[in-house]
Amino acid sequence: xxxxxxxxxxxxxxxxxxPPNLPQDIAARLTTAAGLSRGRFAPEFLPTxxxxxxxxxxxxxxRGALVEMSGRASSGRFSVALSALAATTQAGEAAALVxxxxxxxxxxxxxxxxxxxxxxxxxxxGLKPALAAAETVLATGFALVVLDLxxxxxxxxxFDDAVWLRLARRARFHDVALLVLAPYRVTGTAARxxxxxxxxxxxxxxxxxxxxxLDGLSSRLxxxxxxxxxxxxxxxxxNLSLLDAVRAGTKERKICLEREREENxxxxxxxxxxxxx
Amino acid sequence: MERTxxxxxxQQKDSSFVAPRLACLVVPLFPLxxxxxxxxxxxxxxxxLCEGNGTAAHVVAATRKARKAGIxxxxxxxxxxxxxxxxxxxxxxxxxxRAAMEALLDVAGTVSPRVEDxxxxxxxxxxxxxxxxxxxxxxxxxxxxAAAKRESLPARCGLASSKLAARVAATLxxxxxxxxxxxxxxFLAPLPLAKLDPEAEIVETLARWGLASVGDLAKLPAAxxxxxxxxxxxxxxxxxxxRDPRPLVPRRPPPGFTEGMELEWPLVTLEPFLALAESALxxxxxxxxAEAVGCARLDxxxxxxxxxxxxxxxxxxxxxxxxxxxxxxxxxxxxxRPPGAAVTGFSLTAQPDAPxxxxxxxxxxxxxSPDRLAAALAKLFALLGPGRVGAPRAVDGHLPERFALVPFxxxxxxxxxxxxxxxxxLLSVRVLxxxxxxxxxxxxxxxxxxxxxxxxxxxxxxxxxxxALDVAGAVRVASGPWRLEEGWWQETPAFRAYWDVExxxxxxxxxxxxxxxxxxFADGVYD
Numbered sequence: 001x002x003x004x005x006x007x008x009x010x011x012x013x014x015x016x017x018x019p020p021n022l023p024q025d026i027a028a029r030l031t032t033a034a035g036l037s038r039g040r041f042a043p044e045f046l047p048t049x050x051x052x053x054x055x056x057x058x059x060x061x062x063r064g065a066l067v068e069m070s071g072r073a074s075s076g077r078f079s080v081a082l083s084a085l086a087a088t089t090q091a092g093e094a095a096a097l098v099x100x101x102x103x104x105x106x107x108x109x110x111x112x113x114x115x116x117x118x119x120x121x122x123x124x125x126g127l128k129p130a131l132a133a134a135e136t137v138l139a140t141g142f143a144l145v146v147l148d149l150x151x152x153x154x155x156x157x158x159f160d161d162a163v164w165l166r167l168a169r170r171a172r173f174h175d176v177a178l179l180v181l182a183p184y185r186v187t188g189t190a191a192r193x194x195x196x197x198x199x200x201x202x203x204x205x206x207x208x209x210x211x212x213x214l215d216g217l218s219s220r221l222x223x224x225x226x227x228x229x230x231x232x233x234x235x236x237x238x239n240l241s242l243l244d245a246v247r248a249g250t251k252e253r254k255i256c257l258e259r260e261r262e263e264n265x266x267x268x269x270x271x272x273x274x275x276x277x
Numbered sequence: 278m279e280r281t282x283x284x285x286x287x288q289q290k291d292s293s294f295v296a297p298r299l300a301c302l303v304v305p306l307f308p309l310x311x312x313x314x315x316x317x318x319x320x321x322x323x324x325x326l327c328e329g330n331g332t333a334a335h336v337v338a339a340t341r342k343a344r345k346a347g348i349x350x351x352x353x354x355x356x357x358x359x360x361x362x363x364x365x366x367x368x369x370x371x372x373x374x375r376a377a378m379e380a381l382l383d384v385a386g387t388v389s390p391r392v393e394d395x396x397x398x399x400x401x402x403x404x405x406x407x408x409x410x411x412x413x414x415x416x417x418x419x420x421x422x423a424a425a426k427r428e429s430l431p432a433r434c435g436l437a438s439s440k441l442a443a444r445v446a447a448t449l450x451x452x453x454x455x456x457x458x459x460x461x462x463x464f465l466a467p468l469p470l471a472k473l474d475p476e477a478e479i480v481e482t483l484a485r486w487g488l489a490s491v492g493d494l495a496k497l498p499a500a501x502x503x504x505x506x507x508x509x510x511x512x513x514x515x516x517x518x519x520r521d522p523r524p525l526v527p528r529r530p531p532p533g534f535t536e537g538m539e540l541e542w543p544l545v546t547l548e549p550f551l552a553l554a555e556s557a558l559x560x561x562x563x564x565x566x567a568e569a570v571g572c573a574r575l576d577x578x579x580x581x582x583x584x585x586x587x588x589x590x591x592x593x594x595x596x597x598x599x600x601x602x603x604x605x606x607x608x609x610x611x612x613x614r615p616p617g618a619a620v621t622g623f624s625l626t627a628q629p630d631a632p633x634x635x636x637x638x639x640x641x642x643x644x645x646s647p648d649r650l651a652a653a654l655a656k657l658f659a660l661l662g663p664g665r666v667g668a669p670r671a672v673d674g675h676l677p678e679r680f681a682l683v684p685f686x687x688x689x690x691x692x693x694x695x696x697x698x699x700x701x702x703l704l705s706v707r708v709l710x711x712x713x714x715x716x717x718x719x720x721x722x723x724x725x726x727x728x729x730x731x732x733x734x735x736x737x738x739x740x741x742x743x744x745a746l747d748v749a750g751a752v753r754v755a756s757g758p759w760r761l762e763e764g765w766w767q768e769t770p771a772f773r774a775y776w777d778v779e780x781x782x783x784x785x786x787x788x789x790x791x792x793x794x795x796x797x798f799a800d801g802v803y804d
Contacts, residue, residue: 047697049702050702072784073746073784073802073804074783074784074803076704078705078706078707078804079804083703086697087697088697093690094645094687103710105677105705107672107679108706109669112703113697116668116669116671117688118687119668121668121669121682122661123664123666125665129661132660133661137657139653140645142645150707152747202779202785202803204754204756204779212755212756214785216704217704217785217803240704
């Protein structure tokens with residue numbers, strides 16, 4: 001006897017020997033139980049809200065998989081993580097950030113749209129507890145777990161490659177999207193998707209005379225490895241504008257005021273010297 | 278439980294009197310049972326419990342193996358050792374007895390809210406109104422015995438309409454024994470008068486009257502007994518007739534669950550203590566589970582040698598019953614702040630709290646299982662330490678490194694999954710806590726090159742002693758300064774001049790000069 005399972009999402013599946021009197025729309029949603037275990041359903045994605053990245057990944061961070069993103073400092077890694085945290089928590093799901101470098105900025109995350117009450121922030125004091133903490137939260141039921149390994153060089157001898165396989169297996173078992181941020185590739189064969197951010201360029205607004213203001217940052221995202229044949233694109237552009245436009249405006253005003261004050265001081269001193277003081 | 282009309286004496290005539298059904302749980306050799314509950318490894322050994330010191334030490338209770346060797350209560354220790362040289366001895370442990378008594382009361386509390394603590398391993402409970410749960414009274418007794426066994430207490434149970442009858446029934450073999458309602462007088466009649474525990478003066482009088490059994494006393498006219506023996510005699514007569522005037526006195530449940538023990542010898546190292554603490558925590562977890570609550574705070578009290586006490590509390594981020602997690606917290610607490618003297622006893626008190634409830638939704642995202650979340654939070658708390666686990670909270674102020682952590686208690690997910698707002702990619706900043714000291718060269722009062730100072734604190738994730746930010750190079754673009762002032766009213770106000778700098782070799786940093794001292798720091802990386 002063959003068992004049929006119906007899922008709400010419509011899928012394009014190979015033809016099944018379905019009963020002829022079954023309505024077509026229902027028949028289109030059927031697959032065998034064996035098909036379920038082979039993972040023939042399209043994976044669920046957690047969108048990051050960064051258009052280029054979501055397109056590159058086929059919809060967002062795949063649930064049940066380890067995605068590694070590597071890149072040097074100022075390559076946009078952390079912004080991607082915050083954007084994913086914001087998108088996940090806005091959808092009403094809980095997310096965890098394992099942050100051994102203690103780099104998280106709650107104000108910045110709130111400005112990016114994250115619901116902080118749904119974010120579990122873990123601040124381990126080293127790599128080993130960070131990995132243990134990640135393993136624990138992966139088994140808890142969070143939709144997204146971000147493990148940020150920070151900026152500093154990581155000593156490979158501090159941990160075993162099997163750690164990443166274990167984390168990837170946990171993520172798959174508990175259907176969690178695990179995003180690992182590292183200065184360079186560390187997860188070995190465990191990652192389902194590996195992204196590299198390189199060729200970062202800083203954008204400066206030079207429209208004001210003798211004054212440069214930080215405008216944003218752009219870098220190139222390269223899909224170095226994927227196990228998903230549906231991911232066709234290999235590169236994408238990651239454009240990031242300064243987090244808080246208001247803050248940029250305030251900064252600009254402050255700089256202008258500072259300049260003005262300095263100019264006034266110079267003018268005053270020149271006037272005083274002209275009067276012979 | 279079918280209640281039948283009383284069959285003897287005035288109980289039949291007095292139709293208004295309906296005696297409540299009582300159950301009595303008794304743990305035979307309670308001090309020994311309490312000690313074996315704390316040290317289950319001794320259960321199959323020849324052990325005696327002693328009271329008194331030196332030559333005055335005498336046996337209070339003995340295990341089955343010791344009794345088989347001929348050791349009886351009242352023996353002196355040398356007498357017992359003469360019979361069994363390998364005999365293990367333990368002193369009476371009031372802490373274990375207290376914990377065992379509480380556990381027995383908790384067992385009774387699982388079936389009835391009205392429970393009386395009669396002390397020394399005896400508990401009475403109101404068995405009225407349990408007919409639907411236990412149509413046969415003996416099933417109730419079996420359930421109580423089984424629950425007590427799960428708490429490592431070998432209990433016996435008796436059911437009757439008077440305390441004395443229930444107590445006596447509990448001591449009989451083939452427990453549980455149920456005395457039919459109204460049959461208490463007949464049940465007590467053959468017992469000796471000593472079972473009524475009368476005063477010495479009354480015993481003497483009754484002996485002079487030639488009475489030997491409870492039944493003999495019950496047969497006497499009530500009015501005559503009252504006129505000759507007074508109020509105390511009348512009460513004794515009522516008990517003998519199966520009408521126990523002593524009401525059930527329900528206890529008020531204590532706020533916490535306590536387990537602990539007094540140690541045979543002082544402990545100076547952590548590992549043996551943790552082995553004992555684990556056993557106590559397992560017992561605590563069982564009791565918490567029976568009440569469907571979790572431990573929200575664990576109070577630890579250590580008795581120190583030669584005198585003194587060390588008390589401490591461990592606040593948990595969420596109620597949990599996970600023994601491993603609680604034990605890790607105890608270990609971390611003691612490693613962080615050792616008691617400073619040898620430990621001669623301990624007690625662990627769990628302050629209970631209701632675990633979080635989860636609500637499933639049909640169309641919204643799944644909520645994290647409250648039990649699993651509580652266990653995970655406690656585990657993470659034990660792993661990372663206090664102040665390292667929680668939900669972040671935005672704080673008012675201007676300093677970029679500011680933050681606050683609050684206990685993680687996510688709101689329930691929405692009934693329908695929300696679609697996240699589409700937005701542009703936003704550049705955010707990695708905050709460097711604490712700020713990394715820099716050496717900065719200036720040209721025209723603008724940073725021209727910078728380098729991390731050797732005194733920079735190491736990165737926590739590295740483990741190799743390298744600083745959190747290790748940069749050096751020429752500045753390609755510098756934007757600034759903009760000033761930040763905060764806390765001018767404080768002793769250490771912040772006056773900073775900030776710059777955004779891009780290095781020629783790559784990297785975009787937020788640096789500042791501390792105005793009073795003139796030192797430079799990096800406090801953020803645009804990433």
